[in-house]
Amino acid sequence: MTKTEIAKLFSTGQFEVIYGVLANDVEWLVLGETRLIGKHNVVARCKQVSSYFESVTTDFRILNVIADGNKIAINGTAEFLRDNKRVSYVSACDLYEFNSDGQIEKITSYCIQTE
DSSP states (O other): OOHHHHHHHHHTTOGGGGGGGEEEEEEEEETTTEEEESHHHHHHHHHHHHHHHHTSEEEEEEEEEEEETTEEEEEEEEEEEETTEEEEEEEEEEEEEEOTTSOEEEEEEEEEEEO
């Protein structure tokens, strides 16, 4: 997988596919919410988020992808529905930094929830 493909998978909630490319000391910063350090903590959070995704219907839309060397930026939206009613709608941007081994070493996520 390319770095761009890896980033797209993570940004659209397909976490399990990319666990093998997380650096052991990976950091995931969700601004205004949480900061996780270490592969074990990031994977645990991914599993929690995946559990939520399984409880709703999700519609992820990638709007832009910008790649520059070992850095990838993805912005898009996510709509979450339950019983055909919107539960939430999020505009987001994820910034990925890869190390020289092609592993994700840092993720910075900006998520804005709107009506």
